[in-house]
Amino acid sequence: MEKTLLKRGYFANDAAFDWLYPQKIRELSKRHWTPLAIAEQAADFLADAPGKKILDIGSGVGKFCIAAAHFQPQATFYGVEQRYKLHQYAQAAKDVAQISNAEFVHENITRLDLSSYDNFYFYNSFFENLDDNDRIDEEVAYSTNLYIQYCRHLYRSLERKPAGTRLVTFHSMQDEVPPSFQATYVSDDLQLKMWIKR
Ligand SMILES: C[S@@+](CC[C@H](N)C(=O)[O-])C[C@H]1O[C@@H](n2cnc3c(N)ncnc32)[C@H](O)[C@@H]1O
Numbered sequence: 001m002e003k004t005l006l007k008r009g010y011f012a013n014d015a016a017f018d019w020l021y022p023q024k025i026r027e028l029s030k031r032h033w034t035p036l037a038i039a040e041q042a043a044d045f046l047a048d049a050p051g052k053k054i055l056d057i058g059s060g061v062g063k064f065c066i067a068a069a070h071f072q073p074q075a076t077f078y079g080v081e082q083r084y085k086l087h088q089y090a091q092a093a094k095d096v097a098q099i100s101n102a103e104f105v106h107e108n109i110t111r112l113d114l115s116s117y118d119n120f121y122f123y124n125s126f127f128e129n130l131d132d133n134d135r136i137d138e139e140v141a142y143s144t145n146l147y148i149q150y151c152r153h154l155y156r157s158l159e160r161k162p163a164g165t166r167l168v169t170f171h172s173m174q175d176e177v178p179p180s181f182q183a184t185y186v187s188d189d190l191q192l193k194m195w196i197k198r
Contacts, residue, residue, distance in 0.1 A: 010097050011036065011070050017063065020093040025061055032136060033063040034123055034170060038192060042168040043068035045185070045194045046119040047075035055080065055117040057109055057154065058125025060136075062090025062102065068121070069102040079104045080112050083139050109150060114157040119166040122176065126150040151175040158197075165197040 010017050014036050018026040034042075046054045046068070052075045056064045059079025069077045079102070081087045087106040094102050105112065114120075128134045129147035154176040158167065167181055171191050181195040 011067065017067065020066075020096055021061055021089055025089055028136060029063075031134075033060055034067070036067050038170060039064050039067035040071045041192065042121055042170070042194070043072040043075070043077075046121060046166050046168060047072035048119070048166060050074040052076075052118045053078060053116065054119045054121065055112075055114065056121045056123075058082070058123065059087075059090060059104060061086050062093050062104060064121055064123065065090070065102040065104070066094055066097055066099050069099045070097070073101055075101065077102045078117065080107050080109055081105070082108045083136070085139065086136070110153045114161070120158070121168045122154070122170070122172060124169075124171040124173070126176070127171075127173070147175075161197055163197050167195040167197075169193045169195070 010020060014029065017036060018029050042064070046052065054068070054075055054077050056077065056079040059065055059081045062079055065077040065079040069075075079090060081090065081104065084106055087104055090104045094104070109125075126147050128136065129142045129144060129150070135142065155178055158165070158176070159178045159180065167177065169177065169192075172193070177195065181197050183193050184196050185192075185194040187193070
């Protein structure tokens with residue numbers, strides 16, 4: 001009983017969720033990790049049928065995947081993250097929150113085969129290559145060329161997906177979104193967009 005209440009507590013609001021992480025990770029939350037309300041909205045759209053496999057491209061400390069997995073227990077949320085330390089925080093947080101339908105992979109997106117996943121979430125992960133003020137740490141290399149390379153890779157991978165594939169972008173400049181994806185929802189502030197491939 002106490003464990004169930006504790007688990008529900010993490011999903012009550014963003015501040016409560018952030019207690020899954022140490023202070024240095026909590027301090028990055030507002031700028032780098034998806035707010036719970038956005039995760040819930042995106043998860044509702046992406047989990048369009050039971051058993052769907054949804055990939056978060058650049059999963060950080062796992063906030064999107066863990067929250068989405070809580071809100072949509074019949075789907076499985078996968079996260080791919082290039083930074084090993086963030087990947088470890090995601091694994092630890094998933095265990096503490098007792099989430100069984102989220103999985104994390106430590107890898108660069110360019111080395112992952114996207115054909116295994118049905119739908120996708122993308123929170124402007126490659127922007128850190130363009131903006132000196134947007135950097136989480138110095139664990140990885142940054143460059144404009146990497147931004148272009150990552151966007152091209154994702155664009156081409158999304159182009160190969162079948163009609164009906166769903167994508168949610170948050171704060172994206174859309175360099176990674178092929179024209180075959182049609183926006184079906186745009187939030188008033190233009191930051192949250194939901195797409196379906198024609
Ligand atoms: C803005 S954070 C979003 C984290 C998570 N999706 C969320 O919403 O809570 C973007 C993450 O993408 C990761 N990332 C950036 N480029 C990547 C790449 N090429 N492959 C894998 N991860 C990448 C960064 O390390 C960072 O943790």
